[in-house]
Amino acid sequence: MTNPAAGSPDLSLAVAGIRLQNPVMVASGTFGYGPEFAELIDLNRLGAIVVKGISIEPEKGNPTPRMLEVPGGLLNAIGLQNPGFEKFVAEYMPFLRGLRIPLIVNIWGRTIEQYGNLAARFDAVPGVSALEINISCPNIKQGGLTFGSDPRLAAAVISAVRKSTRLPIIPKLPPNTSDMPALARAAEDAGANAISLVNSFPAMAIDIRTRRPILANITGGLSGPAIHTIAVKLVWEAAKAVRVPIIAMGGIAGPEEAIEFLIAGASAVAVGTANFTDPATALRVIEGIRGYLAENGIPSVRDLVGSLRLT
Amino acid sequence: MHLENASVTQHRPVAGAYRELSFETTRIARETRPGQFVHIRVPNLGESVLRRPFSIYRADGAVISILYKEVGKGTRALARLARGDTLSALGPLGNGFPTPADGALPVLVAGGYGVAALYLLAERARSKGVLFVGGSGRQDLLCAGDFEKLGWQVVAATEDGSQGFKGRVTGALDEWVKSGLGNRTPEFFVCGPMGLLRAMADRAKALNVRAWLSMDRHMGCGVGACLACVQRIRLPSPPGAWKWARICRDGPVFEAGDILWDDREDG
Numbered sequence: 001m002t003n004p005a006a007g008s009p010d011l012s013l014a015v016a017g018i019r020l021q022n023p024v025m026v027a028s029g030t031f032g033y034g035p036e037f038a039e040l041i042d043l044n045r046l047g048a049i050v051v052k053g054i055s056i057e058p059e060k061g062n063p064t065p066r067m068l069e070v071p072g073g074l075l076n077a078i079g080l081q082n083p084g085f086e087k088f089v090a091e092y093m094p095f096l097r098g099l100r101i102p103l104i105v106n107i108w109g110r111t112i113e114q115y116g117n118l119a120a121r122f123d124a125v126p127g128v129s130a131l132e133i134n135i136s137c138p139n140i141k142q143g144g145l146t147f148g149s150d151p152r153l154a155a156a157v158i159s160a161v162r163k164s165t166r167l168p169i170i171p172k173l174p175p176n177t178s179d180m181p182a183l184a185r186a187a188e189d190a191g192a193n194a195i196s197l198v199n200s201f202p203a204m205a206i207d208i209r210t211r212r213p214i215l216a217n218i219t220g221g222l223s224g225p226a227i228h229t230i231a232v233k234l235v236w237e238a239a240k241a242v243r244v245p246i247i248a249m250g251g252i253a254g255p256e257e258a259i260e261f262l263i264a265g266a267s268a269v270a271v272g273t274a275n276f277t278d279p280a281t282a283l284r285v286i287e288g289i290r291g292y293l294a295e296n297g298i299p300s301v302r303d304l305v306g307s308l309r310l311t
Numbered sequence: 312m313h314l315e316n317a318s319v320t321q322h323r324p325v326a327g328a329y330r331e332l333s334f335e336t337t338r339i340a341r342e343t344r345p346g347q348f349v350h351i352r353v354p355n356l357g358e359s360v361l362r363r364p365f366s367i368y369r370a371d372g373a374v375i376s377i378l379y380k381e382v383g384k385g386t387r388a389l390a391r392l393a394r395g396d397t398l399s400a401l402g403p404l405g406n407g408f409p410t411p412a413d414g415a416l417p418v419l420v421a422g423g424y425g426v427a428a429l430y431l432l433a434e435r436a437r438s439k440g441v442l443f444v445g446g447s448g449r450q451d452l453l454c455a456g457d458f459e460k461l462g463w464q465v466v467a468a469t470e471d472g473s474q475g476f477k478g479r480v481t482g483a484l485d486e487w488v489k490s491g492l493g494n495r496t497p498e499f500f501v502c503g504p505m506g507l508l509r510a511m512a513d514r515a516k517a518l519n520v521r522a523w524l525s526m527d528r529h530m531g532c533g534v535g536a537c538l539a540c541v542q543r544i545r546l547p548s549p550p551g552a553w554k555w556a557r558i559c560r561d562g563p564v565f566e567a568g569d570i571l572w573d574d575r576e577d578g
Contacts, residue, residue: 032536036560039312040401040534052536060555064573067531067539069361074531078538081555224360253360276532277352277360278399279314 009293010300011286015245015268016168016193018102018129020047023301024258024286027249027272028052028106028132028172029078033092034099040279045286048102050270051092053134055108056118058084063216068205073224073251074273075203077217080108080137085121093127102129104170107161108137112147116160123165131167133158136174136199137221148174148199151186162191170247172196173238175227180234181241188242196247196270197238198231224273225251232264239265239306253281255288262289265306312534313338317400319392320374327450329424331368332392333376339402343370345432346407346502346525346564349377350533352399356388363389364530364559366428366502367403368454375402378427378453404533405563408432408500408523415498415521416440419458420511422480422503426453428525429502439463441487445480445503449473481510488518496520499567502527512567522567528558535560543571 011022025048031037033051043049061081068075083091096103105128109115115133122128135148135157147153154171161169171187173180175198187195200221205214213219231250239246248266251273252258258269274281289301298304317334325331339349350362363385365377381387392398411417411432417440419429426444433442442458445451445468452474455465467475468483476483480503488497499522501511508524515522531537535557544565546552553571556562 030532030537032532032534036532036534036536040314052538061538061541064539064541065529066541067529067537069359069529072358072360074360076531076537076539081538081541225358273360276537277362279401279532279534 009290009298010302011290011293013267013300013302015247016130016170018048018168020102020268022047022286022289023262023268024282024289025050025104025247025268025270026275026282027270028134030272030275033088033096035092035095037275037279041283044100046101046282047268047286048104048129049096049099050104050106050132051096052082053080053106053108053137054082054085054088054118055080056085056114056121058082058087065214065216068214068220070205070222070226072226073222075205075215075220075222076200077215077220079217085118089125093125097127103127104130104132106132106134106172108134112157112160115157116164119161119167119169120164123167128167130193131161131165131169132196133161133169133171134199136172148172148183149177151183154183155186155190158187158190158192168193170194170196172199174199175201175230175234175250180237184238184242188244192244194245194247194267195238195242196249197235197266198227198250201227201230223251225253227251228257232260235261235266236264236308252285253277255285255292258285258289259292259304262301262304263306263308265308267305312402312404313342314399314401315339316397319394319396319398321376322392322394325378326453328380329378329453330380330390331376331378332389333369333374334398334400335373336375336400336402337373339400340370340373340375343367343375343403343431344407345435346428347403347405348563349375349400349402350404350530351377351389351401353385353388354396354398355391356385359385361531362401362533364404364533366525368427368430370431378424380424401533404559406561408525408564411436411438411440411500412498412521414496416495418484418497418499419443420480420484420499420501420503420507422446422507423451424453425501425503425507425525425527427502429500430454430457432500433458433461433463441466443468443480443484443487445469445483447471480507481514484514499523501525509572512570512572515567523564524567524570525564526558526562528563530559533559543573544569545571
């Protein structure tokens with residue numbers, strides 16, 4: 001935030017060593033690589049942009065249908081389609097470097113070695129502020145969720161990435177764990193600088209006329225308002241368990257859900273599915289947080305983080 | 312591409328269960344080209360997270376309109392809108408149809424409300440052509456009069472024979488082709504159900520002419536970010552090579568010969 005008016009709440013804070021003008025990001029996979037939305041909103045007003053997951057090689061992703069709207073959310077099984085590291089750097093980094101906000105690149109691999117290798121490559125790419133490590137995608141057969149749902153495997157991936165880059169690293173954890181504090185601690189101990197919570201929930205829908213799964217991938221990930229309250233609980237549990245900051249996502253449709261996450265203990269939030277409903281959601285969330293802080297006489301968003309009252 | 316709050320200016324029945332919804336969206340209306348679409352946030356659809364894409368039927372001054380019929384919860388909510396209500400419109404989206412080639416005879420082929428995607432093309436085309444419009448009965452033959460007013464020849468087909476040719480619209484088209492194209496080369500512009508698109512792709516191949524197909528698919532973001540509405544498109548080489556194209560951003564119109572049809576996809 002440049003030169004806030006006197007008395008105006010301070011939305012700025014640092015997460016994983018990255019200075020953010022406000023705590024509102026756009027979540028990986030829901031915002032493409034940035035140019036897709038550039039005609040519609042001023043990207044420079046965002047806290048940060050988290051681009052869609054990148055792998056070393058190009059990835060074709062899943063067959064169609066890939067998405068289904070369900071009550072309170074949507075199911076998707078895109079399958080991490082992406083142009084691969086080289087094409088991403090050549091085609092999108094010039095645009096992304098032109099932005100004045102931090103860029104967080106989401107990366108994924110099918111093996112631990114691929115994660116480390118890709119992190120090392122991004123280490124040499126100017127303009128990248130941090131890496132979000134996707135160890136929780138429900139839509140690929142190898143890797144993805146299998147890494148994230150086991151604390152030991154998650155730690156192995158995070159350690160490999162830690163050794164390969166000087167960039168801040170932010171593992172994105174899955175929601176379907178029986179022990180979120182343990183998973184979050186494993187991520188922190190393995191060298192995470194922050195933790196993203198949560199990815200979409202593994203889910204499934206069936207067409208009862210044909211008795212076939214609706215998504216070509218059979219299962220998908222559920223996101224949107226339907227998952228919000230579950231995400232709040234997981235964020236609250238993780239925030240109590242670790243010292244590193246939490247970036248929370250899951251069903252943010254307006255300022256209220258974002259504020260809930262901050263109170264639960266998240267230092268920043270990311271808007272996902274709601275980008276499809278209204279591309280200006282993140283901007284509305286930023287202004288809503290500012291208004292909430294002003295109304296409640298809270299000078300800084302940092303004072304709101306983890307301010308949950310239990311008594 | 313603009314995100315605008317639009318005010319409903321008119322909402323009228325067209326034929327049968329079809330309605331035309333008109334709304335004022337100055338910037339979208341000004342930039343609309345034939346075959347583009349608008350992604351609408353349907354008001355009073357609280358639990359719904361996705362917008363709904365509609366072909367832009369007319370664009371006149373500051374007003375655009377869409378044609379629809381109630382098929383699900385989105386269109387049912389749309390049907391409750393009245394003059395003066397507002398909705399959020401994102402558009403114009405997609406690439407739309409190319410300008411008909413000089414020297415070719417533009418032949419528009421529509422199934423049901425697919426006709427909505429074709430009207431602006433006829434209105435703005437330099438030369439007049441033929442519209443083939445089909446449906447299950449006469450209640451599905453929308454807007455044929457609009458095209459006649461523009462001076463276009465209209466050939467109707469109904470499966471129940473209640474108007475025009477009895478059978479599918481492709482049957483009417485086959486008869487017309489058999490009756491002799493003379494020295495004219497048709498160029499097809501098609502919008503309708505997946506079966507019609509595939510049937511027209513086959514005919515274009517047999518006749519060795521171009522066919523531009525507008526694909527209707529469930530969409531997520533509408534701007535090319537989410538990669539939900541993708542379509543396999545042939546690459547020139549090597550044989551069998553393909554890539555995903557985003558229907559919302561790279562389409563919704565594709566040349567028939569470029570499309571790699573997927574048998575799982577039933578539209």
